[in-house]
Amino acid sequence: MENTAIEKQDLYYPMMSEIVKVETLTNLEKRFEIALPDNQILGHLPGQFVEVSIFGYGEAPISICSSPTKMPNFDLTVRNAGKLTDKMHSMKEGSKIGIRGPYGNGFDVTKFEGKDILFVCGGIGLAPLKSLIDYTIAKRQKYGRIIILYGTKNPSEILFKEDIKMWQGSKEIEFHMTVDKPDEYWKGNTGVITTLIPPIDLDISNTIATVVGPPIMYKFVIMSLKGKRMPDENIYLSLERRMKCGVGKCGHCQINDTYVCQDGPVFHYPHAKQLEEAI
Amino acid sequence: MYYDSNTGLNKMKRYYFDQPTTDKFVEFLMTQAEVIAPQKKGDASYSYEVVTSGKDIVYDYPRTIQPLKKYFLPPRETLLSFDSKNNEFKKTDIALNNRIFFAIHSYEMQGIKRLDYSFTQGNPEFNYLQRRENSIFIGISFNPDKWHFTKSVGISIEEVERFSLYFEPVDNGFLVFEVDDTGKELISKFGNGLSLDASMDFEVREKEFKTKIKYHYNRLPQVFEHVYNSKVWSDIAQKCVGCGTCNLLCPTCYCFDVRDEVELEISKGKRERFWDGCMLNEFAEVAGGENFREKLSSRTRHRLHRKFKYITDHSGELHCVGCGRCTKYCPANISIVEIINNLIEEYSDHQKEQII
Numbered sequence A: 001m002e003n004t005a006i007e008k009q010d011l012y013y014p015m016m017s018e019i020v021k022v023e024t025l026t027n028l029e030k031r032f033e034i035a036l037p038d039n040q041i042l043g044h045l046p047g048q049f050v051e052v053s054i055f056g057y058g059e060a061p062i063s064i065c066s067s068p069t070k071m072p073n074f075d076l077t078v079r080n081a082g083k084l085t086d087k088m089h090s091m092k093e094g095s096k097i098g099i100r101g102p103y104g105n106g107f108d109v110t111k112f113e114g115k116d117i118l119f120v121c122g123g124i125g126l127a128p129l130k131s132l133i134d135y136t137i138a139k140r141q142k143y144g145r146i147i148i149l150y151g152t153k154n155p156s157e158i159l160f161k162e163d164i165k166m167w168q169g170s171k172e173i174e175f176h177m178t179v180d181k182p183d184e185y186w187k188g189n190t191g192v193i194t195t196l197i198p199p200i201d202l203d204i205s206n207t208i209a210t211v212v213g214p215p216i217m218y219k220f221v222i223m224s225l226k227g228k229r230m231p232d233e234n235i236y237l238s239l240e241r242r243m244k245c246g247v248g249k250c251g252h253c254q255i256n257d258t259y260v261c262q263d264g265p266v267f268h269y270p271h272a273k274q275l276e277e278a279i
Numbered sequence B: 001m002y003y004d005s006n007t008g009l010n011k012m013k014r015y016y017f018d019q020p021t022t023d024k025f026v027e028f029l030m031t032q033a034e035v036i037a038p039q040k041k042g043d044a045s046y047s048y049e050v051v052t053s054g055k056d057i058v059y060d061y062p063r064t065i066q067p068l069k070k071y072f073l074p075p076r077e078t079l080l081s082f083d084s085k086n087n088e089f090k091k092t093d094i095a096l097n098n099r100i101f102f103a104i105h106s107y108e109m110q111g112i113k114r115l116d117y118s119f120t121q122g123n124p125e126f127n128y129l130q131r132r133e134n135s136i137f138i139g140i141s142f143n144p145d146k147w148h149f150t151k152s153v154g155i156s157i158e159e160v161e162r163f164s165l166y167f168e169p170v171d172n173g174f175l176v177f178e179v180d181d182t183g184k185e186l187i188s189k190f191g192n193g194l195s196l197d198a199s200m201d202f203e204v205r206e207k208e209f210k211t212k213i214k215y216h217y218n219r220l221p222q223v224f225e226h227v228y229n230s231k232v233w234s235d236i237a238q239k240c241v242g243c244g245t246c247n248l249l250c251p252t253c254y255c256f257d258v259r260d261e262v263e264l265e266i267s268k269g270k271r272e273r274f275w276d277g278c279m280l281n282e283f284a285e286v287a288g289g290e291n292f293r294e295k296l297s298s299r300t301r302h303r304l305h306r307k308f309k310y311i312t313d314h315s316g317e318l319h320c321v322g323c324g325r326c327t328k329y330c331p332a333n334i335s336i337v338e339i340i341n342n343l344i345e346e347y348s349d350h351q352k353e354q355i356i
Helices: A083-089 A123-138 A161-169 A217-227 A269-274 B019-032 B106-120 B126-132 B181-191 B217-224 B232-239 B245-249 B296-308 B336-355
Strands: A015-024 A029-035 A049-054 A058-063 A074-079 A096-103 A116-122 A146-152 A173-179 A207-212 A235-238 A266-268 B014-018 B034-041 B045-050 B076-083 B088-091 B099-104 B135-140 B165-170 B173-178 B256-262 B268-275
Touching: A029 A083, A049 A074, A049 A083, A058 A074, A058 A083, A058 A096, A058 A123, A058 B256, A074 A083, A074 A123, A116 A123, A116 A217, A123 A146, A123 A207, A123 A235, A161 A173, A207 A217, A217 A235, A235 A269, A266 A269, B014 B019, B019 B034, B019 B099, B019 B173, B019 B181, B106 B126, B106 B135, B135 B181, B165 B181, B173 B181, B217 B296, B217 B336, B232 B296, B232 B336, B296 B336
Parallel strands: A116 A146, A116 A207, A146 A173, A207 A235, B034 B099, B099 B135, B135 B165
Antiparallel strands: A015 A029, A015 A096, A029 A074, A049 A058, A049 A096, A235 A266, B014 B173, B034 B045, B076 B088, B076 B268, B165 B173, B256 B268
């Protein structure tokens, strides 16, 4: 994968980029389409992240939620959870933000070729996985079944409603979702995301599971997958940490001896299992 | 892999400097570059400062409070200055003065060597490396006090690696050893026209360390393979207050935070880098409040593993240099050597049980 933008970057200096589209997804989340300067292409892998920089507010790591096949711009889904993201939510089309990256390892998409892919997405975990979902859909013939499981706390937190409609209507994609706490209009499944796993019929030896969600979720999802006798080698996780510098120096994102910004955020489960602080 | 106490002073060319010659030498150094040396600060504490008068230099000092790293990784530095109205920023120029660091102890030099490793691994860090350019180090012997344990981590008092010259106190002056070509050049420039005495015999007397780690330093990484779930970590957490002093005073700690500081005129400001420490509560906290190393016991464990295992696995060196600062200045009287010795005890008990 050619990394077009990153080679020219100094460690701590952002590329001044433009927000070209803002879309409100929920009360807490917005999707921003970003254009790098000079028509540069980010050249990311699904699962990588960038450092978003707003002068006066600092920097924050945000995962890229669009597929690298979508070019030249890329998308970030941002939850309003702090000073910088609050500021970003007030920004309009045409506003400038700084971008550094892409950083981290991302998913090894070529290794997944020919396999069935099971996506287990909890809450905002759908955003980082969406880059991989879109990628596998764009290269549909290279992959086996695409099975997406998505769970949120309540219906108001559902992201990417238009994509979900498309996934639900497609014969090429198996999509199942659930909410923990339904409201009066909710007609779908209720319960935590792990309730979606047992009913699914999987060809275990040929299925890759990718899991992203809140910290509490991993243990239970892995237990459910193990309940289906899925081997550790077939499971991948992406972990959230405080990736402050993105370049393996500041120390904030370390899990034991591993810098998440360098050797993560995507972890092969056999490796994550060795790291005591991981899950 | 690890250090040997055989430093080869015997084979080096040496000169005798009496005190007046030494004073003249300092004056000479000050004509060559900015000179930074230990100076007295307050009643019983010392600090590396820029020398304005040779008389201020303290040759016999136990340790400074702050390690030398402040000259290469400042406690606070500007990464860039910005104008948010126009979305413009300017990189910071790093001044490149020639600097001579004078009367430096071996553990301190070794601390800089460890930092060099950390800042060149993976992505080389321009700011640090820029500051490291044009630096000359002149070493000096020291008398271990009850906090030093450099020998226990494999660094001898006379370890001269990365020094250009090395000063060993003798009666009424110093023996000065030529360690490398830069040192040789300094001596020849300084000695021009002077007759320097190069004949004196010497013998390095072994100095006793009061504080010792129970195992040879070669075995410590192995101990750390087995003590992750030790109860020692929670024992320390009972006393530790999580102030992060040990991080800030450690010559090999380099973790940092980056924050934007806005000037009164709101659109202008600076992106600043600050020292940070893994012992501080918010260190591993993410937006939204999840804290991935909330317990004091896991924070101490992380700090010690970074000194004796995590980086060591890659660099082949312990990243504790035995200066004793974290212990001497700990407000809760926690001793790093005691932690390690307790871990060793637990480890050796466990090994014995396995044999039985």
